[in-house]
Amino acid sequence: MPYSALQAELAARSQQHLYRQRTVIDSPQGAQVLVDGRLLNNFCSNDYLGLAQHPDIIAAAQAGAQRWGVGSGSAALVAGHFGVHDAFEHAAAAFVGKPAALSFCTGYMANLAVITGLLGREDVVFADKLNHASINDACLLSRATFKRYPHNDLAALERLLATTPARRRLIAVDAVFSMDGDTAPLAGLLRLAEQYDAWLYVDDAHGFGVLGDGRGSMAAAGVESPRLIYMATLGKAAGGAGAFVAAEQVVIEYLLNFARPYIYTTAAPPLLSQALLASLALIEQEAWRRERLQQHIATLRGALAGHGLLSSDTPIQPLEVASSAAALQLSAALRERGHWVAAIRPPTVPTPRLRITLSAAHEPLAVAQLAADLRQLLEQAA
Template sequence: MLDALAAELTELESKHLLRRRRTVESAQGVRVRVAGRELRNFCGNDYLGLANDAGLKAAASAAIAEYGVGSGSSHLVCGHQAPHELLEQRFAGMVGLPAALGFATGYMANLGVITALVGRGDAVFADRLNHASLNDACLLSRADFVRFNHNDLDGLARQLAASTARRKLIAVDAVYSMDGDLAPLQALLALAERFDAWLYLDDAHGFGVLGEGKGSLAHWQLDSPRLIYLATLGKAAGTAGALVAAERTVIDWLLNKARTAIYTTAAPAAVAAATLASLDAIERDGWRRDCLFARIAQLREGLASSRYRLPAWSTPIQPIELETSQQALALAEALWQRGIWVAAIRPPTVPTPRLRITLSAAHSEADVAALVAALHELE
């Protein structure tokens, strides 16, 4: 068996698809240290520059002093501490939904929510570019897993009309993690209303950025009891974990049926306390989003005359598609040698190889200018 695995790893490497890790020796941010080198970081999801923020660190330290390091148990036994409860209440109010439930990770939230809401005899309708965690959740739910072409509303409508499922759930990324484009949420909600379905939104890359920080619900001005909303906290919020908000009945159901919430130890109270400080910063510090969108505009303007074609949208995720995985790796390596870290994303994560450039409020004009200059040099 070891020989077989080794042969398959060799085959992956021959196709330029082998994955490897690099170890970061510093705090996360727009400048990181790897193997003793300082690099400009354009591949993280710290969109607002909060991952190493002094206020968040102080909140976490104070919570450790009061609540200790570990939570000691699952939420339903004795691990649900005051910061967890405050965070759920605060988040629900922030996104305008009646109640919320915390999860240790966004991946666990997707697994827990979808498998709790649909099963045999039901159907889940998912965009083909959804995150892997959504796809895994759909498969594990044992519901009929129906995929529609990316943002294809007419195709989805036909699939919904043809379904005889007992319960229907539409599941999409609100902002697609590898492309950076937005799902047409108003039209998707209209379809959910028309065909008596739930609409589940994974807003991992929209929360903190869109809708003055309140996320995609605020951006699209959505309000419906059919909505189930997920925000992960390891991106713009700068911490870790995830929160799901919905009608109180839905949250009570998840508390009783979402296995990834029930059968796992609660995250440390310090993480919840840091996230409460993060929500304060997201609502208070509009300048962070101003800086972020200024850097996005700078990148797009700087590459407008190049051979690189950026997408039409202006989110923090700005991919440059390439023809082969080998080209993506070579361009990423050339940037690395110039002190710039951009991730090469390859199949099967995406259908088309690319460099996934991500911007942060903490990037300076000089940081983005250096990236633009290096890309022009490598044309």
């Protein structure tokens, strides 16, 4: 086994300031977390609504464990689909206004299932160049012709649609782009899907719970169509884990029969569906969380105006920097001041950056202090 070759590649990554390591957290997920014995303001998490440790969701998970046990024990199509799984899928579909839904253990698995399940060698998938890696992986594994268009460029996408023959066509897009924080033009994408006989597959990992009264990017954009297949992850704003795909009944039935990542895996613990039912209720009822989140976004953007934040109206607020080394140095300097902000580097993104994520759980003072400290560091470096 050529371990020396692996070590050499790791060493090269380290020299390029691209080496990755895990950080151990010794507390529950929240606005503040315990890291290496220090309590840090957490501006890394995607827990946008502050639901990850909500007492109602914890109580629902505990009740679910009592009622259903822990492990599902089987694939969903054998003996692993419990009544509470079914109840959650019906509730999720109704919540986003689609006829049916299918739940998955992760968003990555949902993307693999939909794209590889619906498409094959005779088909084509069109994807935004800033899509999440899980969408890109699914497109490659589908064996369909894979066409990428420039970010949010509807004219370029239309040229591809007009000139690419295929049995089936699918446009795959992030609704909120995870590293830039901007949004996809869903109305324009749906218009093109209808015009060129395509499906529109929307990965709303970072919009669900946050946008459109909590119902996500589809509701915020005011779009709906039988051609639209919607996916939401549940480990971010929903405060839990997993994902669901909502679509026409025939699409869900097709995935049940043809989507290998769904068919050949053990179902998620049923207690998780019990917790997610509680999460859906909180997302719907507690609009104040989204209102507070918008206030935090306004505070941060106002305080850092002219200091390099990318344009974003979502909880994802990226700040591009000159190099991976600079990103790491800035992240470390913020940690010294009590703020945990992730340095995101290639190959995850083409341009190094700090990725600041905001949560309704943050106190206004913490957001204001982060902005003040970051502004001071940027001005010192200028």
